[in-house]
Amino acid sequence: xxxxxxxxxxxxxxxxxxxxxxxxxxxxxxxxxxxxxxxxxxxxxxxxxxxxxxxxxxxxxxxxxxxxxxxxxxxxxxxxxxxxxxxxxxxxxxxxxxxxxxxx
Amino acid sequence: xxxxxxxxxxxxxxxxxxxxxxxxxxxxxxxxxxxxxxxxxxxxxxxxxxxxxxxxxxxxxxxxxxxxxxxxxxxxxxxxxxxxxxxxxxxxxxxxxxxxxxxxxxxxxxxxxxxxxxxxxxxxxxxxxxxxxxxxxxxxxxxxxxxxxxxxxxxxxxxxxxxxxxxxxxxxxxxxxxxxxxxxxxxxxxxxxxxxxxxxxxxxxxxxxxxxxxxxxxxxxxxxxxxxxxxxxxxxxxxxxxxxxxxxxxxxxxxxxxxxxxxxxxxxxxxxxxxxxxxxxxxxxxxxxxxxxxxxxxxxxxxxxxxxxxxxxxxxxxxxxxxx
Numbered sequence: 001x002x003x004x005x006x007x008x009x010x011x012x013x014x015x016x017x018x019x020x021x022x023x024x025x026x027x028x029x030x031x032x033x034x035x036x037x038x039x040x041x042x043x044x045x046x047x048x049x050x051x052x053x054x055x056x057x058x059x060x061x062x063x064x065x066x067x068x069x070x071x072x073x074x075x076x077x078x079x080x081x082x083x084x085x086x087x088x089x090x091x092x093x094x095x096x097x098x099x100x101x102x103x104x
Numbered sequence: 105x106x107x108x109x110x111x112x113x114x115x116x117x118x119x120x121x122x123x124x125x126x127x128x129x130x131x132x133x134x135x136x137x138x139x140x141x142x143x144x145x146x147x148x149x150x151x152x153x154x155x156x157x158x159x160x161x162x163x164x165x166x167x168x169x170x171x172x173x174x175x176x177x178x179x180x181x182x183x184x185x186x187x188x189x190x191x192x193x194x195x196x197x198x199x200x201x202x203x204x205x206x207x208x209x210x211x212x213x214x215x216x217x218x219x220x221x222x223x224x225x226x227x228x229x230x231x232x233x234x235x236x237x238x239x240x241x242x243x244x245x246x247x248x249x250x251x252x253x254x255x256x257x258x259x260x261x262x263x264x265x266x267x268x269x270x271x272x273x274x275x276x277x278x279x280x281x282x283x284x285x286x287x288x289x290x291x292x293x294x295x296x297x298x299x300x301x302x303x304x305x306x307x308x309x310x311x312x313x314x315x316x317x318x319x320x321x322x323x324x325x326x327x328x329x330x331x332x333x334x335x336x337x338x339x340x341x342x343x344x345x346x347x348x349x350x351x352x353x354x355x356x357x358x359x360x361x362x363x364x365x366x367x368x369x370x371x372x373x374x375x376x377x378x379x380x381x382x383x384x385x386x387x388x389x390x391x392x393x394x395x396x397x398x399x400x401x402x403x404x405x406x407x408x409x410x411x412x413x414x415x416x417x418x419x420x421x422x423x424x425x426x427x428x
Contacts, residue, residue, distance in 0.1 A: 059373075065326070066260065070368045077328065080338040086298070086324050101302060 007032040018092070018099050025096030033094045037083075041094075045082050048074055049095045056097050064088070064100075106133050109192060109202035111182050111359070113139035113167045115147070117208035125172045135174075136200060139167055140181035145236055151271055153239035154231075155279050156247075160240040182209075185363035187384045207372060207381075207389040209357035211264045213238075217353035218259050219329035229333065230348045233272055234264070242349065246279065251288030252346030256319075257335065258295045259327050261302070262369075263354045269293070270300060270310055272349055277317045286318075294322040294335060294343050 004013045007028040012020045017033070019025055030049060034041045041049075051072040055063045065088055069076050083090040088100045108124060110117045121137045128135070149163035171177045181195040191201045213234045215221040221230060231245065232238035256273040263269075273293050280289045293300065293314055299307030300314055300321055314321050326338045335343040353369075360366030365383055367373055372389035373382045381387035 064261075064368070067368045076326070077338055080326065084339060087326075089298070 014099070016093075016099060019096040022096055029096065030094050033096075037090050037094065039083065039090070039094070044078070045094075048072070048079065048082060048091050052091060052095045052097060056095075062088070062092055062097055062100050106203040107201065108133060108135045108204045108206065109200055110135070110137040110206040110208055111185075111192070112208035112210060112357075113137050113144065113171065113177070114208060114210050116210070117206065118144065118167070118170050120206055120208065121175050122170075122172050125175050130174060134176065136176040136178060136202075137171060138178040138180050138182065138194075138200075140179075142167055142179055144170060147234075148265075150233050150236060150239040151268060151275070153236070154233065154242040154246055154272075155275060156243060159243075160236050163236060182359050183362065185359065185365060185387075187363065187365060187381075187387060190386065203386060205387045207360075207387065209359060211354045211356060213352040214355050215350070215352040217355075218327060221330045221350070221352065224330050224332040225348070229346065230330070230350060232350055232352060233268065234351060234354075245347070249289075249347060251285060253290045253292065253344060254347045254349065255292045255294050255335065255343050255345035257327070257343075257348055257350040258297075259351060259353050260296055263351050266302060269295070269349075269351055270314075273314065273319055274317065276349070277319060291319045292322055292343055292345070293319050294325045294327075296324065296326050298323050 002013055002015065003010050004017070007026065009024065009026070009029060011024040011029060014020060017036075019029075031041055034045070039045065048068065051068060051074070052063055055067070055072070063072065065076050065079060068074050068079060068088075079087040079091070083094075092098065092100055108128075110120055113121070117137055117139070121135055124133075125135055144165050144167035146163040146165070149158050152158035153160060153163070168177050180198070182192050183195045184193045185205065185207075186193065190203065190205075191199050192205070193199050213232055215226060215230075215232070224230070227238070227241050231242040233242065254276055256269050256276065258269050270293075273291060276289075276291055277286065280286045297307075300310035300323075301307040311321060322341075322343060325335070325341060325343070327335055328338045329336050330348075333345060335345070335348070356366055356370035356372070358370060360370040360372055365372050365381065365387075372387070374380060374388075374390050375382065379388050379390050381389055
């Protein structure tokens with residue numbers, strides 16, 4: 001466990017830079033993490049992030065790309081355009097959620 | 105008299121029937137198990153079929169053979185679970201009321217979920233090893249393979265038996281090494297995950313083993329579509345192949361969708377500690393991992409034969425004496 005200075009805040013993160021305390025997440029933190037990934041957040045990005053956060057709060061697990069598509073209404077192809085090279089990993093990190101584990 | 109109903113007489117359902125029939129007071133409980141297929145398939149054996157070690161016949165037995173005396177076995181298909189009324193409607197119109205329901209309908213492959221997979225070479229140059237028919241079809245294809253590119257492929261997670269794609273990759277390597285033609289065969293291992301396996305420690309070891317055997321690892325490959333002889337990813341990556349051994353999208357039984365109990369993949373959301381459905385406390389599901397414990401427990405302690413493997417025990421392993 002490490003801490004990190006981001007967007008003027010000190011946050012707890014894993015070795016791979018995923019937030020461990022959801023209470024430390026703010027929209028400014030999200031923007032700063034996105035900048036590290038080379039992404040400027042637009043409304044389309046926020047739609048994904050908001051869905052992931054809402055779904056995580058309800059289900060207790062990170063949504064799969066299939067779920068983001070079928071339930072969140074965001075096409076997988078668009079997800080790749082928004083968060084290139086590993087969209088779920090990047091979107092989860094920006095949303096302050098755990099790294100996707102993909103099952104067993 | 106209270107009733108336990110088990111839907112699905114595969115490994116998990118059968119093991120639950122055996123286990124419960126021994127533990128429960130039979131004056132208080134009756135157990136019914138139903139399956140839509142009279143055959144029981146020993147699925148771990150599928151892996152050996154493509155290489156001629158097993159035949160399809162070796163992994164198929166009559167399901168009734170493994171259902172203990174005193175358990176009612178019905179050959180019928182469930183049409184709908186009416187959870188709030190604790191009853192199941194069957195396709196033939198009958199209904200069964202239950203006190204406890206165990207859903208053990210398993211997981212099936214869905215190649216039609218991937219654009220082009222069915223249309224562009226299914227069972228011609230695209231095969232699966234998660235069905236007896238798929239493994240059997242591959243067993244007819246492999247001996248005549250003259251060399252070229254083989255891709256071992258996973259479409260999306262989760263899948264049942266996550267090690268099976270790795271096992272088949274190593275067995276393909278072994279098969280063509282034995283034939284003296286390994287140099288004529290290029291093997292790609294194509295996965296949507298970041299490594300060869302989901303758990304980092306295993307991924308590291310497996311990644312090393314793949315490399316040692318000259319198997320090329322392609323990670324983070326999100327398959328968008330299949331063209332003839334080519335996998336195409338969402339971010340426009342491609343993998344060419346002469347032979348594709350794929351793990352298509354895995355989904356639970358459509359019964360869950362018909363009953364309003366399933367998620368996006370027709371799996372039943374459960375409490376991860378008790379395997380009780382979130383929708384209703386008297387419904388249990390997701391016996392996959394749990395059932396494997398029962399399988400081992402039963403074999404080790406009670407000497408119950410695993411369907412299909414008994415005939416191979418002599419040379420595949422040792423018979424464990426009955427100790428209970």
